Amino acid sequence: MGEPLPALFDYTGKSSIYMSSFSKTVAPGLRVGYAVLPAELVGAVEAVATASYITPVLLGQATVWELIRRGAFFPNVERVRALLRARRDAMLSALERELPEGSEWSRPEGGYFVWAELGVDTADLLARAADAGVGIVRGSDFFPGGRGGQTSARLAYSYVSPNEIGEGVAKLAALV
Numbered sequence: 694m695g696e697p698l699p700a701l702f703d704y705t706g707k708s709s710i711y712m713s714s715f716s717k718t719v720a721p722g723l724r725v726g727y728a729v730l731p732a733e734l735v736g737a738v739e740a741v742a743t744a745s746y747i748t749p750v751l752l753g754q755a756t757v758w759e760l761i762r763r764g765a766f767f768p769n770v771e772r773v774r775a776l777l778r779a780r781r782d783a784m785l786s787a788l789e790r791e792l793p794e795g796s797e798w799s800r801p802e803g804g805y806f807v808w809a810e811l812g813v814d815t816a817d818l819l820a821r822a823a824d825a826g827v828g829i830v831r832g833s834d835f836f837p838g839g840r841g842g843q844t845s846a847r848l849a850y851s852y853v854s855p856n857e858i859g860e861g862v863a864k865l866a867a868l869v
Contacts, residue, residue, distance in 0.1 A: 695802025702729060710734070715757050717805075718770050725753040777805065783855030784848065787862035793869060798848075805851035808832070811869050815846045818868060825864045 702711035714726035730738060760766045784807050788798050798809040811818070815831040822829050832845025848865075850858055 718773060719757060719760060723753050723756065724750055725757050777851060779855055780850040780858060783858045784850040784862065787859045791862045791866035793866070805849055807848045807850065809846050809848055810844060811846055812844055813869055814843055816843065821868050822865060825868060827861045827864050
């Protein structure tokens with residue numbers, strides 16, 4: 694996958710807050726997050742966090758702590774990156790093989806999705822794709838008021854196996 698991109702925090706340091714989670718690097722359902730912030734904000738942010746929930750996800754926090762304590766966090770990130778790379782490559786290969794001439798798509802260096810320009814109304818395609826067992830997200834869902842992206846779709850490669858990706862893209866291509 695591509696090189697990690699810097700966060701705004703990397704440029705501004707103490708004048709910004711960086712928030713993230715472990716859900717994409719450890720496990721999708723793991724709802725444990727963290728914040729890196731200026732020392733003078735710690736008390737106020739802690740008070741808001743404490744007032745916002747009854748109790749933190751203690752089992753999830755303990756899981757993350759153990760993963761870090763045992764030195765397994767970064768090797769796990771590399772394992773996840775390798776899995777995603779294989780899935781991304783399977784998606785790109787299947788799109789190249791299956792989609793009709795004139796279709797275009799992004800070639801992400803990382804992440805979980807490909808943005809595809811399919812040349813058909815994806816609002817209409819959405820239900821037919823779902824009936825065929827293929828999940829897509831309409832491109833218009835990513836534009837304010839749905840004004841744009843009518844023939845685009847976001848295709849996820851993060852959840853399914855490379856074989857399932859090939860099958861799904863073949864089904865989608867038949868519908869396009």
